[in-house]
Amino acid sequence: MPGTSRPLRNILLIKTSSLGDVIHNLPVVSDLRQQFPDIRIDWVVEESFAAIPRLHPGVGEVIPVALRRWRKRLWSPATWKEIGAARRQLGASRYDAILDTQGLLKSALIARQAQGPRLGHNRDSAREPLASRCYDAAFFVPKTLHAVERNRRLAAAALGYSLSPELDYGIAPPRQGISGTSAVLLSATSRDDKLWPEMHWVNLGRALASRGLTALLPGGNARERERARRLATQIPGAQAVPAMGLADLAAMLAHARLVVGVDTGLSHLAVALNTPTVALYTATDPGLTGVLGQGWHRNLGGRAQVPSVQEVLNQLAPLLPPGN
Helix, strand or coil: CCCCCCCCCEEEEECCCCHHHHHHCHHHHHHHHHHCCCCEEEEEEEHHHCHHHHCCCCCCCEEEECHHHHHHCCCCHHHHHHHHHHHHHHHCCECCEEEECCCCHHHHHHHCCCECCEEEECCCCCCCHHHHHHCCEEECCCCCCCHHHHHHHHHHHHHCCCCCCCCCCCCCCCCCCCCCCEEEEECCCCCHHHCCCHHHHHHHHHHHHCCCCEEEECCCCHHHHHHHHHHHCCCCCCEECCCCCHHHHHHHHHCCCEEEEECCHHHHHHHHCCCCEEEEECCCCHHHHCCCCCCCEEEEEECCECCCHHHHHHHHHHHCCCCC
16 A cells, blocks of 8 residues: 555445445455455445445445435434444444545545545545545546446555456355346336336337246336336236345346346446346436446447337347247
């Protein structure tokens, strides 16, 4: 690490949210384990995403925080009791390095609660420049890079090693899973402008059904599950998937034949699990936050662009069994 010749024995990673951002940080763990095989890696993450770091065998302790929930109940004594417990847990161990790859003021303040040198983005690189003032050392990483590469380059610069060209998410889902004749359709996302038209999903699902694939449509909240049920009624053999946790969703994605999804964290999780994936973009730039991995994947669309059903089927053609 810059400024010290001590070997790295333990490190704390801070990447709390969102789901896609947490998944984008997984290759940092793989890089660190490759460079420092005996290192212990702990990770601070939002409680709702804690299952993701736990999928990586290179992660030691996962330290959950609940910033989103705490903000809604800031005046509750129970909230302050939980905050106090989290601060004590963060301060219980001394780390050789505390690396905040999020670059936000909230993540930088979490870093301040832990013991050890605090490292992160400099003011020209951080998503919130004020965060850089909380670190003991700060580093520049171009904002024009994909989010995965920004995380990897920050870790390499902060901890003094050269990056391997190989991108490795390093995660393994539970062994149980669904049949390989399923196509998971991820129709839900956090913003309405990221949605793909419902009739596009119906027509895609019908085309996949004609090739013998069963469409599975998960949804997180009640509104998303209602959309999934509405779509499933119009697609032969389709199933609206009941609400499930991230570990079970990971198993479903890992064992699917293919995944088609909008701009959502689960699309990134599918690619991290090496499941063939087509990601659909209608409101954001896939060059910066599109799916990225070693396995087969495609990004379609972009800002104010809506991919057609035929474009998706053209990309999926090499993966599909012959039609009836």
